[in-house]
Amino acid sequence: MATSKEFHDYVVENLQKAGEISTRKMMGEYLVYYQKKLVGDICDNCLFLKPTEAVLRLLPDADRAYPYEGSKTLMVVVDDVENTKLLAEVLSEMYKELPEPKKKVKS
Numbered sequence: 001m002a003t004s005k006e007f008h009d010y011v012v013e014n015l016q017k018a019g020e021i022s023t024r025k026m027m028g029e030y031l032v033y034y035q036k037k038l039v040g041d042i043c044d045n046c047l048f049l050k051p052t053e054a055v056l057r058l059l060p061d062a063d064r065a066y067p068y069e070g071s072k073t074l075m076v077v078v079d080d081v082e083n084t085k086l087l088a089e090v091l092s093e094m095y096k097e098l099p100e101p102k103k104k105v106k107s
Contacts, residue, residue, distance in 0.1 A: 002028030007045040014081045018088035029068065034091045037098045040075065043067040048075035054093035058086065 008023065008030055015021040015032070023030040023042065030042040040049040048067040049055050055062075055076050063077040081087065 003030060003042050003045050008042055011042055011047050011081050014084055015087060015091070017084040018091045034095055036101050037095055038101075039091060039094060039098070041067045047078040047081055049078055049090070050094065050098070051076050052094045052097045054097055055090055058090045058093065 011032075012021055012023060015034070018034070020035045022033045022036075024033070029044075031038060032040045032042060032047070038050070040047065042048070044067075046065075046067070048065070049059075051064065051074065059076055059078070062079065064074045065077050066073070067075050078087070
């Protein structure tokens with residue numbers, strides 16, 4: 001089941017309170033970027049975050065699931081996307097742990 005535009009917009013609206021958020025549509029689902037770093041996915045009307053140390057520490061009781069069939073990464077499911085204060089802290093802390101985006105090479 002693809003993510004609805006309404007759910008996508010709802011999640012993005014809440015996440016934008018934490019800072020620069022962008023998404024990229026991929027096969028009916030979305031990749032989520034915070035300050036140009038990939039932090040998670042929106043799949044099947046759920047927000048999934050990469051399981052960094054900060055995410056696991058700040059969301060210790062969150063469920064973990066695969067965002068889509070065939071995924072190799074068990075992600076953290078965010079149930080309360082309206083808790084913008086907590087999400088801002090989570091995104092800020094996980095940003096420090098994620099690698100810098102790769103530079104695009106012009107051919």
